[in-house]
Amino acid sequence: MRQTLTRVAWHVGVLALLAIVLYPIVWVAAATFKPSEAIVGSLRLFPAEPTFANYERVFSGVVGIGVLRFFWNSAVLAVLSVVGTVASSALAAYAFARLRFRGRTVLFGIMIATLLLPFHVLIIPQYVVFQNLDLVDTYVPLLAGKFLASEAFFVFLIVQFIRQLPRELDESAKIDGAGHWTVFWHIILPLCRPALITTAIFTFIWSWNDFFGPLIYLSTPDKYPLPLALQLFIDETSGSDFGALMAMSMLALVPVILFFLFFQRFLVEGVSTSGLKG
Protein backbone atom coordinates (compact mmCIF):
# COMPACT_ATOMS: atom_id res chain seq x y z
CA MET A 1 0.00 0.00 0.00
CA ARG A 2 2.67 2.46 1.01
CA GLN A 3 4.74 1.47 -2.00
CA THR A 4 1.83 2.10 -4.34
CA LEU A 5 1.38 5.49 -2.76
CA THR A 6 5.01 6.51 -3.23
CA ARG A 7 4.83 5.29 -6.77
CA VAL A 8 1.76 7.37 -7.54
CA ALA A 9 3.31 10.37 -5.82
CA TRP A 10 6.45 9.93 -7.88
CA HIS A 11 4.53 9.84 -11.14
CA VAL A 12 2.45 12.86 -10.17
CA GLY A 13 5.57 14.77 -9.22
CA VAL A 14 7.45 13.91 -12.40
CA LEU A 15 4.45 14.71 -14.57
CA ALA A 16 3.98 18.08 -12.87
CA LEU A 17 7.62 18.91 -13.53
CA LEU A 18 7.27 17.74 -17.10
CA ALA A 19 4.23 19.94 -17.57
CA ILE A 20 6.33 22.99 -16.65
CA VAL A 21 9.15 21.94 -18.96
CA LEU A 22 6.90 21.24 -21.92
CA TYR A 23 4.64 24.24 -21.33
CA PRO A 24 6.45 26.57 -23.78
CA ILE A 25 5.93 24.09 -26.61
CA VAL A 26 2.24 23.72 -25.86
CA TRP A 27 2.01 27.49 -25.48
CA VAL A 28 3.47 28.23 -28.92
CA ALA A 29 1.44 25.48 -30.57
CA ALA A 30 -1.72 27.02 -29.12
CA ALA A 31 -0.59 30.56 -29.94
CA THR A 32 -0.32 29.77 -33.65
CA PHE A 33 -4.12 29.39 -33.71
CA LYS A 34 -4.80 32.68 -31.94
CA PRO A 35 -5.25 36.06 -33.57
CA SER A 36 -2.16 38.25 -32.97
CA GLU A 37 -3.81 40.46 -30.39
CA ALA A 38 -4.85 37.45 -28.27
CA ILE A 39 -1.34 36.02 -27.95
CA VAL A 40 -0.18 38.42 -25.27
CA GLY A 41 -2.32 39.91 -22.56
CA SER A 42 -4.01 36.78 -21.32
CA LEU A 43 -3.18 33.67 -19.32
CA ARG A 44 -5.69 31.64 -21.29
CA LEU A 45 -3.72 28.83 -22.95
CA PHE A 46 -6.09 27.65 -25.64
CA PRO A 47 -7.59 29.94 -28.27
CA ALA A 48 -11.21 31.01 -27.77
CA GLU A 49 -11.85 30.82 -31.49
CA PRO A 50 -9.10 28.89 -33.29
CA THR A 51 -7.99 30.50 -36.54
CA PHE A 52 -5.79 29.32 -39.38
CA ALA A 53 -5.14 32.86 -40.56
CA ASN A 54 -1.59 32.87 -39.17
CA TYR A 55 -0.59 29.82 -41.17
CA GLU A 56 -2.29 31.18 -44.27
CA ARG A 57 -0.27 34.39 -44.04
CA VAL A 58 2.96 32.47 -43.55
CA PHE A 59 2.36 30.18 -46.52
CA SER A 60 1.34 32.99 -48.85
CA GLY A 61 4.58 34.75 -48.02
CA VAL A 62 5.27 37.18 -45.23
CA VAL A 63 8.38 38.76 -46.70
CA GLY A 64 7.32 38.29 -50.30
CA ILE A 65 8.58 34.70 -50.25
CA GLY A 66 6.40 31.78 -49.21
CA VAL A 67 7.60 29.77 -46.23
CA LEU A 68 7.93 26.63 -48.37
CA ARG A 69 10.90 28.20 -50.14
CA PHE A 70 12.73 28.56 -46.79
CA PHE A 71 11.68 25.07 -45.85
CA TRP A 72 13.20 23.73 -49.06
CA ASN A 73 16.43 25.66 -48.49
CA SER A 74 16.73 24.31 -44.95
CA ALA A 75 16.06 20.78 -46.18
CA VAL A 76 18.67 21.00 -48.95
CA LEU A 77 21.29 22.26 -46.51
CA ALA A 78 20.40 19.65 -43.90
CA VAL A 79 20.39 16.70 -46.28
CA LEU A 80 23.69 17.67 -47.91
CA SER A 81 25.18 18.22 -44.46
CA VAL A 82 24.13 14.75 -43.40
CA VAL A 83 25.58 13.11 -46.52
CA GLY A 84 28.85 14.99 -46.21
CA THR A 85 29.28 14.53 -42.48
CA VAL A 86 28.47 10.83 -42.40
CA ALA A 87 30.73 10.02 -45.36
CA SER A 88 33.74 12.09 -44.36
CA SER A 89 33.52 11.26 -40.64
CA ALA A 90 33.24 7.53 -41.28
CA LEU A 91 36.29 7.59 -43.57
CA ALA A 92 38.37 9.49 -41.03
CA ALA A 93 37.14 7.33 -38.17
CA TYR A 94 38.10 4.14 -39.98
CA ALA A 95 41.61 5.48 -40.53
CA PHE A 96 41.98 6.53 -36.89
CA ALA A 97 40.51 3.35 -35.46
CA ARG A 98 41.95 0.66 -37.71
CA LEU A 99 44.83 1.82 -39.88
CA ARG A 100 48.43 2.25 -38.86
CA PHE A 101 50.31 5.14 -40.37
CA ARG A 102 52.87 7.72 -39.44
CA GLY A 103 51.65 10.54 -37.25
CA ARG A 104 48.36 8.90 -36.39
CA THR A 105 48.67 9.58 -32.68
CA VAL A 106 49.54 13.22 -33.24
CA LEU A 107 46.72 13.72 -35.73
CA PHE A 108 44.26 12.01 -33.41
CA GLY A 109 45.39 14.36 -30.65
CA ILE A 110 44.78 17.36 -32.93
CA MET A 111 41.32 16.02 -33.72
CA ILE A 112 40.49 15.75 -30.02
CA ALA A 113 41.86 19.24 -29.40
CA THR A 114 39.51 20.71 -32.00
CA LEU A 115 36.61 19.36 -29.93
CA LEU A 116 37.26 22.11 -27.42
CA LEU A 117 38.19 24.88 -29.84
CA PRO A 118 35.74 27.79 -29.91
CA PHE A 119 34.88 28.17 -33.56
CA HIS A 120 34.99 31.96 -33.31
CA VAL A 121 38.74 31.80 -33.76
CA LEU A 122 38.17 30.41 -37.23
CA ILE A 123 35.22 32.34 -38.65
CA ILE A 124 36.95 35.53 -39.70
CA PRO A 125 39.78 33.97 -41.73
CA GLN A 126 37.34 31.42 -43.14
CA TYR A 127 35.09 34.24 -44.21
CA VAL A 128 38.00 36.07 -45.82
CA VAL A 129 38.96 32.94 -47.76
CA PHE A 130 35.44 32.29 -49.01
CA GLN A 131 35.07 35.94 -49.88
CA ASN A 132 38.22 35.85 -51.96
CA LEU A 133 36.98 32.74 -53.72
CA ASP A 134 33.75 34.59 -54.47
CA LEU A 135 31.76 31.96 -52.60
CA VAL A 136 29.96 34.25 -50.17
CA ASP A 137 26.19 34.06 -50.61
CA THR A 138 26.42 30.45 -51.79
CA TYR A 139 25.95 27.27 -49.77
CA VAL A 140 29.58 26.23 -50.25
CA PRO A 141 30.91 27.84 -47.04
CA LEU A 142 28.07 26.24 -45.08
CA LEU A 143 28.73 22.77 -46.48
CA ALA A 144 32.51 22.64 -47.03
CA GLY A 145 33.22 21.76 -43.41
CA LYS A 146 30.58 19.06 -43.47
CA PHE A 147 32.28 17.25 -46.33
CA LEU A 148 35.67 17.63 -44.64
CA ALA A 149 34.78 15.96 -41.33
CA SER A 150 35.12 19.22 -39.39
CA GLU A 151 32.72 18.17 -36.63
CA ALA A 152 35.21 16.22 -34.53
CA PHE A 153 32.44 14.98 -32.24
CA PHE A 154 31.21 12.59 -34.90
CA VAL A 155 34.64 11.36 -35.93
CA PHE A 156 35.29 10.60 -32.29
CA LEU A 157 31.90 8.94 -31.84
CA ILE A 158 32.47 6.60 -34.79
CA VAL A 159 36.09 5.89 -33.76
CA GLN A 160 34.84 4.78 -30.36
CA PHE A 161 32.26 2.60 -32.03
CA ILE A 162 34.70 0.94 -34.43
CA ARG A 163 37.17 0.28 -31.63
CA GLN A 164 34.75 -1.98 -29.85
CA LEU A 165 34.13 -4.12 -32.95
CA PRO A 166 36.16 -7.36 -32.86
CA ARG A 167 39.31 -7.02 -34.92
CA GLU A 168 39.09 -10.65 -36.01
CA LEU A 169 36.38 -9.60 -38.46
CA ASP A 170 38.59 -7.39 -40.58
CA GLU A 171 41.70 -9.53 -40.02
CA SER A 172 40.04 -12.60 -41.46
CA ALA A 173 38.64 -10.61 -44.39
CA LYS A 174 42.15 -9.35 -45.08
CA ILE A 175 43.53 -12.87 -45.04
CA ASP A 176 40.89 -13.67 -47.64
CA GLY A 177 42.45 -10.94 -49.78
CA ALA A 178 40.11 -8.05 -49.04
CA GLY A 179 41.61 -4.57 -49.34
CA HIS A 180 40.99 -1.68 -46.97
CA TRP A 181 38.12 -0.38 -49.03
CA THR A 182 36.36 -3.73 -49.01
CA VAL A 183 36.83 -4.08 -45.26
CA PHE A 184 35.58 -0.56 -44.70
CA TRP A 185 32.61 -0.76 -47.02
CA HIS A 186 31.42 -4.32 -46.46
CA ILE A 187 32.37 -5.02 -42.87
CA ILE A 188 32.93 -1.89 -40.79
CA LEU A 189 30.26 0.40 -42.22
CA PRO A 190 27.32 -2.00 -41.85
CA LEU A 191 28.34 -2.76 -38.26
CA CYS A 192 28.63 0.95 -37.45
CA ARG A 193 25.06 1.66 -38.39
CA PRO A 194 23.95 2.86 -34.91
CA ALA A 195 26.83 5.36 -34.72
CA LEU A 196 26.16 6.53 -38.27
CA ILE A 197 22.47 7.01 -37.58
CA THR A 198 23.25 9.04 -34.46
CA THR A 199 25.65 11.15 -36.51
CA ALA A 200 23.06 11.63 -39.24
CA ILE A 201 20.26 12.66 -36.89
CA PHE A 202 22.35 15.14 -34.94
CA THR A 203 23.83 16.60 -38.09
CA PHE A 204 20.37 17.07 -39.53
CA ILE A 205 19.07 18.81 -36.42
CA TRP A 206 22.14 21.02 -35.95
CA SER A 207 22.09 22.02 -39.58
CA TRP A 208 18.35 22.67 -39.42
CA ASN A 209 18.83 24.90 -36.37
CA ASP A 210 22.02 26.59 -37.56
CA PHE A 211 21.75 30.35 -37.54
CA PHE A 212 25.25 31.72 -37.27
CA GLY A 213 26.62 30.27 -40.53
CA PRO A 214 23.73 31.46 -42.74
CA LEU A 215 23.73 34.82 -40.93
CA ILE A 216 27.34 35.43 -41.91
CA TYR A 217 27.38 33.97 -45.38
CA LEU A 218 23.97 34.45 -46.98
CA SER A 219 22.56 37.77 -48.14
CA THR A 220 19.90 36.86 -50.75
CA PRO A 221 16.56 36.15 -49.00
CA ASP A 222 15.73 33.55 -51.68
CA LYS A 223 18.57 31.40 -50.34
CA TYR A 224 17.74 31.76 -46.65
CA PRO A 225 17.06 28.72 -44.53
CA LEU A 226 14.23 28.97 -41.98
CA PRO A 227 16.14 30.37 -38.96
CA LEU A 228 17.50 33.27 -40.98
CA ALA A 229 14.10 33.81 -42.61
CA LEU A 230 12.60 34.08 -39.13
CA GLN A 231 15.08 36.77 -38.21
CA LEU A 232 14.40 38.55 -41.50
CA PHE A 233 10.71 38.39 -40.77
CA ILE A 234 11.25 40.05 -37.38
CA ASP A 235 13.39 42.76 -38.95
CA GLU A 236 10.88 43.46 -41.73
CA THR A 237 7.76 43.57 -39.59
CA SER A 238 9.58 44.82 -36.45
CA GLY A 239 8.07 41.73 -34.85
CA SER A 240 4.54 43.08 -34.78
CA ASP A 241 2.71 40.25 -36.54
CA PHE A 242 2.88 37.93 -33.51
CA GLY A 243 0.54 35.34 -34.98
CA ALA A 244 2.49 34.78 -38.18
CA LEU A 245 5.75 34.88 -36.22
CA MET A 246 4.53 32.13 -33.90
CA ALA A 247 3.26 30.06 -36.83
CA MET A 248 6.57 30.36 -38.64
CA SER A 249 8.54 29.50 -35.48
CA MET A 250 6.35 26.47 -35.01
CA LEU A 251 6.94 25.34 -38.58
CA ALA A 252 10.68 25.63 -38.00
CA LEU A 253 10.41 23.48 -34.88
CA VAL A 254 8.09 20.78 -36.19
CA PRO A 255 10.66 18.80 -38.24
CA VAL A 256 13.01 18.62 -35.27
CA ILE A 257 10.17 17.56 -32.99
CA LEU A 258 9.17 14.85 -35.47
CA PHE A 259 12.76 13.70 -35.77
CA PHE A 260 12.90 13.51 -32.03
CA LEU A 261 9.71 11.46 -31.77
CA PHE A 262 10.92 8.95 -34.36
CA PHE A 263 14.54 8.69 -33.31
CA GLN A 264 14.55 9.51 -29.61
CA ARG A 265 16.22 6.22 -28.72
CA PHE A 266 19.23 6.97 -30.92
CA LEU A 267 19.39 10.54 -29.69
CA VAL A 268 19.28 9.76 -25.99
CA GLU A 269 21.69 6.82 -26.33
CA GLY A 270 24.02 8.96 -28.40
CA VAL A 271 24.15 11.60 -25.70
CA SER A 272 24.63 9.22 -22.81
CA THR A 273 27.48 7.35 -24.48
CA SER A 274 29.37 10.23 -26.00
CA GLY A 275 28.25 13.36 -24.21
CA LEU A 276 27.05 15.15 -27.32
CA LYS A 277 26.00 18.65 -26.52
CA GLY A 278 22.54 18.08 -27.92
Next chain:
Amino acid sequence: MSGATIAPDRRAEVATDGKPGPRKRVRLPGDGVAGYLFLSPWLIGILLLTLGPMVTSLYLSFTDYDLFNTPNWIGLENYRRMFTDARWLRSVEVTAIYVALAVPIKLAAALAVAVLLNGKRAGQGFYRAAFYGPSLIGGSVGVAIVWKMMFSDDSVVDQLLLRFGIDTGGWAGNPDFSLMMLVLLATWQLGAPMVIFLAGLKQVPRELYEAAEVDGAGKARRFWSITLPMISPVLFFNLLLETINAFQVFTSAYVVGGPNGQPAGSTLFYTIYLFDRGFGDYRMGYASAMAWMLLLGVGLVTVFLFRTARGWVFYSGDSGDKR
Protein backbone atom coordinates in the same frame (compact mmCIF):
# COMPACT_ATOMS: atom_id res chain seq x y z
CA MET B 1 42.11 -0.08 -52.58
CA SER B 2 42.93 -3.72 -53.23
CA GLY B 3 45.17 -5.93 -51.18
CA ALA B 4 47.92 -5.90 -53.78
CA THR B 5 48.50 -2.16 -53.66
CA ILE B 6 49.16 -2.23 -49.96
CA ALA B 7 52.27 -4.30 -50.05
CA PRO B 8 54.63 -1.61 -51.49
CA ASP B 9 53.65 0.96 -48.83
CA ARG B 10 54.43 -1.55 -46.15
CA ARG B 11 57.83 -2.13 -47.58
CA ALA B 12 58.39 1.61 -47.80
CA GLU B 13 57.48 2.07 -44.17
CA VAL B 14 59.75 -0.70 -43.04
CA ALA B 15 62.58 0.71 -45.12
CA THR B 16 62.35 4.25 -43.76
CA ASP B 17 61.88 3.00 -40.27
CA GLY B 18 64.58 0.40 -40.32
CA LYS B 19 67.45 2.70 -39.44
CA PRO B 20 70.45 0.89 -37.99
CA GLY B 21 71.15 1.69 -34.38
CA PRO B 22 70.76 0.39 -30.88
CA ARG B 23 67.33 2.01 -30.17
CA LYS B 24 65.64 0.55 -33.21
CA ARG B 25 61.90 0.46 -32.60
CA VAL B 26 60.08 -2.65 -33.63
CA ARG B 27 57.17 -1.64 -35.85
CA LEU B 28 54.31 -3.63 -37.15
CA PRO B 29 53.73 -3.22 -40.88
CA GLY B 30 51.73 -0.03 -41.41
CA ASP B 31 48.98 0.99 -43.79
CA GLY B 32 50.78 4.13 -44.95
CA VAL B 33 49.10 5.54 -48.02
CA ALA B 34 45.75 3.90 -47.28
CA GLY B 35 45.65 5.67 -43.92
CA TYR B 36 46.18 9.06 -45.48
CA LEU B 37 43.70 8.32 -48.26
CA PHE B 38 40.94 7.51 -45.81
CA LEU B 39 41.93 10.49 -43.76
CA SER B 40 42.23 12.88 -46.70
CA PRO B 41 38.89 14.74 -46.30
CA TRP B 42 39.64 15.33 -42.65
CA LEU B 43 43.26 16.29 -43.40
CA ILE B 44 42.18 18.86 -45.99
CA GLY B 45 39.60 20.17 -43.53
CA ILE B 46 42.02 20.45 -40.63
CA LEU B 47 44.58 22.27 -42.80
CA LEU B 48 42.28 24.60 -44.74
CA LEU B 49 39.43 25.15 -42.30
CA THR B 50 41.11 24.86 -38.91
CA LEU B 51 44.89 25.17 -38.68
CA GLY B 52 45.26 27.59 -41.59
CA PRO B 53 42.54 29.93 -40.30
CA MET B 54 43.97 29.73 -36.78
CA VAL B 55 47.35 30.97 -37.95
CA THR B 56 45.74 33.61 -40.16
CA SER B 57 43.47 34.75 -37.38
CA LEU B 58 46.41 35.10 -35.00
CA TYR B 59 48.20 37.20 -37.61
CA LEU B 60 45.13 39.34 -38.30
CA SER B 61 44.74 40.02 -34.59
CA PHE B 62 47.96 42.08 -34.78
CA THR B 63 46.68 44.12 -37.74
CA ASP B 64 44.02 46.70 -38.55
CA TYR B 65 42.44 44.48 -41.22
CA ASP B 66 39.01 45.68 -42.38
CA LEU B 67 38.26 43.29 -45.28
CA PHE B 68 38.79 45.98 -47.95
CA ASN B 69 42.31 47.33 -47.38
CA THR B 70 45.54 45.42 -46.97
CA PRO B 71 46.24 44.71 -43.30
CA ASN B 72 48.80 46.88 -41.50
CA TRP B 73 50.78 45.47 -38.61
CA ILE B 74 49.86 47.36 -35.45
CA GLY B 75 51.36 45.02 -32.86
CA LEU B 76 49.43 44.64 -29.63
CA GLU B 77 47.26 47.69 -30.29
CA ASN B 78 44.02 45.65 -30.69
CA TYR B 79 44.62 43.84 -27.45
CA ARG B 80 45.46 47.06 -25.64
CA ARG B 81 42.39 48.79 -26.99
CA MET B 82 40.05 46.14 -25.61
CA PHE B 83 40.76 47.12 -22.05
CA THR B 84 39.64 50.69 -22.66
CA ASP B 85 36.68 49.66 -24.83
CA ALA B 86 33.56 50.06 -22.68
CA ARG B 87 31.49 47.75 -24.85
CA TRP B 88 34.14 45.04 -24.75
CA LEU B 89 34.32 45.29 -20.96
CA ARG B 90 30.54 45.14 -20.86
CA SER B 91 30.49 42.02 -23.05
CA VAL B 92 33.01 40.32 -20.77
CA GLU B 93 30.87 41.19 -17.77
CA VAL B 94 27.64 39.94 -19.37
CA THR B 95 29.25 36.69 -20.49
CA ALA B 96 30.90 36.09 -17.11
CA ILE B 97 27.64 36.66 -15.24
CA TYR B 98 25.82 34.40 -17.66
CA VAL B 99 28.35 31.57 -17.36
CA ALA B 100 28.45 31.91 -13.58
CA LEU B 101 24.65 31.70 -13.34
CA ALA B 102 23.59 29.44 -16.19
CA VAL B 103 26.10 26.63 -15.69
CA PRO B 104 25.49 25.91 -11.98
CA ILE B 105 21.72 26.41 -12.22
CA LYS B 106 21.40 24.20 -15.27
CA LEU B 107 23.62 21.48 -13.81
CA ALA B 108 21.84 21.52 -10.44
CA ALA B 109 18.48 21.21 -12.18
CA ALA B 110 19.79 18.46 -14.45
CA LEU B 111 21.19 16.52 -11.49
CA ALA B 112 17.99 16.94 -9.49
CA VAL B 113 15.84 15.61 -12.34
CA ALA B 114 18.31 12.78 -12.99
CA VAL B 115 18.21 11.70 -9.33
CA LEU B 116 14.43 11.89 -9.43
CA LEU B 117 14.24 9.74 -12.56
CA ASN B 118 16.93 7.28 -11.49
CA GLY B 119 15.86 3.77 -10.52
CA LYS B 120 13.65 1.11 -11.97
CA ARG B 121 10.24 2.61 -12.51
CA ALA B 122 7.63 2.24 -15.17
CA GLY B 123 7.82 4.96 -17.82
CA GLN B 124 11.39 5.97 -17.00
CA GLY B 125 12.39 5.80 -20.65
CA PHE B 126 9.51 8.04 -21.64
CA TYR B 127 10.28 10.64 -18.99
CA ARG B 128 13.96 10.64 -19.84
CA ALA B 129 13.18 11.29 -23.50
CA ALA B 130 10.58 13.95 -22.70
CA PHE B 131 12.95 15.93 -20.47
CA TYR B 132 15.65 15.57 -23.09
CA GLY B 133 13.51 16.98 -25.90
CA PRO B 134 14.04 20.71 -25.22
CA SER B 135 17.82 20.25 -25.55
CA LEU B 136 17.39 19.65 -29.26
CA ILE B 137 15.48 22.82 -30.02
CA GLY B 138 16.55 25.12 -27.19
CA GLY B 139 19.31 26.80 -29.16
CA SER B 140 17.19 27.49 -32.22
CA VAL B 141 15.83 30.78 -33.48
CA GLY B 142 12.27 29.49 -33.20
CA VAL B 143 12.52 28.80 -29.48
CA ALA B 144 14.33 32.06 -28.82
CA ILE B 145 11.45 33.93 -30.48
CA VAL B 146 8.90 31.98 -28.45
CA TRP B 147 10.89 32.63 -25.30
CA LYS B 148 11.08 36.34 -25.95
CA MET B 149 7.36 36.37 -26.67
CA MET B 150 6.50 34.54 -23.47
CA PHE B 151 8.61 36.92 -21.41
CA SER B 152 7.50 40.10 -23.13
CA ASP B 153 5.39 42.80 -21.53
CA ASP B 154 1.87 41.65 -20.70
CA SER B 155 2.56 38.11 -21.95
CA VAL B 156 2.12 34.87 -20.07
CA VAL B 157 5.03 35.15 -17.61
CA ASP B 158 4.26 38.80 -16.90
CA GLN B 159 0.59 37.98 -16.34
CA LEU B 160 1.53 35.18 -13.98
CA LEU B 161 3.90 37.38 -11.96
CA LEU B 162 1.30 40.17 -11.83
CA ARG B 163 -1.00 37.79 -10.00
CA PHE B 164 1.65 37.64 -7.30
CA GLY B 165 1.95 41.39 -7.36
CA ILE B 166 5.32 41.45 -9.15
CA ASP B 167 5.50 43.93 -12.00
CA THR B 168 8.66 43.67 -14.07
CA GLY B 169 7.22 45.12 -17.27
CA GLY B 170 8.23 41.93 -19.07
CA TRP B 171 11.66 40.38 -18.69
CA ALA B 172 12.51 40.74 -22.37
CA GLY B 173 12.46 44.54 -22.18
CA ASN B 174 13.84 44.96 -18.67
CA PRO B 175 17.66 45.13 -18.50
CA ASP B 176 17.58 43.79 -14.95
CA PHE B 177 15.85 40.60 -16.02
CA SER B 178 16.74 40.00 -19.67
CA LEU B 179 19.88 38.02 -18.86
CA MET B 180 17.99 35.93 -16.30
CA MET B 181 15.52 35.08 -19.02
CA LEU B 182 18.38 33.62 -21.06
CA VAL B 183 19.65 31.76 -18.01
CA LEU B 184 16.21 30.19 -17.73
CA LEU B 185 16.34 29.29 -21.40
CA ALA B 186 19.63 27.50 -20.77
CA THR B 187 18.14 25.74 -17.75
CA TRP B 188 15.21 24.63 -19.87
CA GLN B 189 17.72 22.62 -21.90
CA LEU B 190 18.74 20.55 -18.88
CA GLY B 191 18.06 17.31 -20.77
CA ALA B 192 21.51 16.78 -22.29
CA PRO B 193 23.47 16.91 -19.01
CA MET B 194 20.61 15.04 -17.31
CA VAL B 195 20.99 12.07 -19.67
CA ILE B 196 24.72 12.01 -18.93
CA PHE B 197 24.04 12.21 -15.17
CA LEU B 198 21.62 9.30 -15.47
CA ALA B 199 24.27 7.20 -17.19
CA GLY B 200 26.61 8.03 -14.30
CA LEU B 201 24.03 7.27 -11.62
CA LYS B 202 23.47 3.81 -13.11
CA GLN B 203 27.12 3.00 -12.45
CA VAL B 204 26.92 3.62 -8.72
CA PRO B 205 26.95 0.18 -7.00
CA ARG B 206 23.75 -0.49 -5.04
CA GLU B 207 25.70 -2.18 -2.23
CA LEU B 208 27.12 1.18 -1.20
CA TYR B 209 23.66 2.56 -0.48
CA GLU B 210 22.60 -0.61 1.30
CA ALA B 211 25.69 -0.54 3.48
CA ALA B 212 25.15 3.13 4.29
CA GLU B 213 21.53 2.51 5.13
CA VAL B 214 22.52 -0.25 7.54
CA ASP B 215 24.90 2.24 9.14
CA GLY B 216 21.96 4.59 9.60
CA ALA B 217 22.84 7.22 6.98
CA GLY B 218 19.85 9.32 5.92
CA LYS B 219 18.89 10.22 2.39
CA ALA B 220 20.72 13.54 2.34
CA ARG B 221 23.81 11.95 3.83
CA ARG B 222 23.76 9.16 1.27
CA PHE B 223 23.47 11.66 -1.58
CA TRP B 224 26.28 13.81 -0.23
CA SER B 225 28.69 11.03 0.75
CA ILE B 226 27.99 8.37 -1.87
CA THR B 227 26.17 9.71 -4.92
CA LEU B 228 28.13 12.94 -5.37
CA PRO B 229 31.63 11.47 -5.05
CA MET B 230 30.68 8.46 -7.19
CA ILE B 231 29.37 10.59 -10.03
CA SER B 232 32.01 13.30 -9.69
CA PRO B 233 33.72 12.33 -12.98
CA VAL B 234 30.43 12.74 -14.80
CA LEU B 235 29.76 15.97 -12.95
CA PHE B 236 33.14 17.24 -14.01
CA PHE B 237 32.55 16.23 -17.61
CA ASN B 238 29.21 18.06 -17.66
CA LEU B 239 30.71 21.09 -15.95
CA LEU B 240 33.47 21.32 -18.53
CA LEU B 241 31.15 20.87 -21.49
CA GLU B 242 28.49 23.26 -20.27
CA THR B 243 31.02 25.93 -19.34
CA ILE B 244 32.64 25.84 -22.75
CA ASN B 245 29.22 25.92 -24.42
CA ALA B 246 27.95 28.76 -22.24
CA PHE B 247 30.86 30.97 -23.32
CA GLN B 248 29.74 30.54 -26.90
CA VAL B 249 26.00 31.25 -26.69
CA PHE B 250 25.00 33.27 -29.72
CA THR B 251 21.68 32.49 -31.41
CA SER B 252 19.32 33.02 -28.46
CA ALA B 253 21.14 36.16 -27.42
CA TYR B 254 21.07 37.57 -30.94
CA VAL B 255 17.37 36.90 -31.38
CA VAL B 256 16.54 38.41 -27.99
CA GLY B 257 18.89 41.37 -28.02
CA GLY B 258 20.10 41.91 -31.58
CA PRO B 259 23.66 42.99 -32.41
CA ASN B 260 23.65 45.65 -29.67
CA GLY B 261 22.54 43.45 -26.80
CA GLN B 262 19.20 45.13 -26.17
CA PRO B 263 17.79 46.13 -23.77
CA ALA B 264 20.50 48.58 -22.71
CA GLY B 265 23.44 46.29 -23.48
CA SER B 266 22.21 43.74 -20.94
CA THR B 267 22.54 40.88 -23.43
CA LEU B 268 25.71 42.08 -25.14
CA PHE B 269 27.42 38.68 -25.04
CA TYR B 270 31.04 38.37 -26.01
CA THR B 271 30.12 36.47 -29.17
CA ILE B 272 27.53 39.10 -30.10
CA TYR B 273 30.04 41.90 -29.78
CA LEU B 274 32.61 39.88 -31.70
CA PHE B 275 30.08 39.36 -34.49
CA ASP B 276 29.12 43.03 -34.50
CA ARG B 277 32.74 44.13 -34.72
CA GLY B 278 33.72 41.57 -37.36
CA PHE B 279 30.66 41.52 -39.58
CA GLY B 280 28.79 44.66 -38.58
CA ASP B 281 31.55 47.18 -39.14
CA TYR B 282 34.19 44.81 -40.60
CA ARG B 283 36.82 45.55 -37.97
CA MET B 284 38.23 42.10 -38.59
CA GLY B 285 41.60 42.67 -37.01
CA TYR B 286 39.97 43.73 -33.76
CA ALA B 287 37.44 40.88 -33.96
CA SER B 288 40.27 38.38 -34.48
CA ALA B 289 42.02 39.70 -31.41
CA MET B 290 38.74 39.36 -29.52
CA ALA B 291 38.44 35.75 -30.70
CA TRP B 292 41.91 34.97 -29.35
CA MET B 293 41.08 36.59 -26.04
CA LEU B 294 38.02 34.36 -25.92
CA LEU B 295 40.15 31.30 -26.62
CA LEU B 296 42.53 32.44 -23.89
CA GLY B 297 39.64 32.98 -21.48
CA VAL B 298 38.03 29.62 -22.17
CA GLY B 299 41.46 27.99 -21.98
CA LEU B 300 42.21 29.54 -18.59
CA VAL B 301 38.82 28.52 -17.20
CA THR B 302 39.35 24.98 -18.51
CA VAL B 303 42.78 24.76 -16.88
CA PHE B 304 41.31 26.17 -13.67
CA LEU B 305 38.54 23.54 -13.71
CA PHE B 306 41.06 20.75 -14.28
CA ARG B 307 43.14 22.10 -11.37
CA THR B 308 40.25 22.14 -8.93
CA ALA B 309 39.11 18.73 -10.23
CA ARG B 310 42.06 17.11 -8.48
CA GLY B 311 40.44 17.98 -5.20
CA TRP B 312 36.93 16.74 -5.83
CA VAL B 313 36.80 14.30 -8.73
CA PHE B 314 37.26 10.67 -7.75
CA TYR B 315 37.87 7.83 -10.15
CA SER B 316 36.92 4.63 -8.41
CA GLY B 317 38.42 1.41 -9.70
CA ASP B 318 41.19 3.13 -11.61
CA SER B 319 44.42 3.82 -9.79
CA GLY B 320 44.27 7.52 -9.10
CA ASP B 321 44.47 10.26 -11.67
CA LYS B 322 43.37 8.86 -14.98
CA ARG B 323 42.37 11.35 -17.67
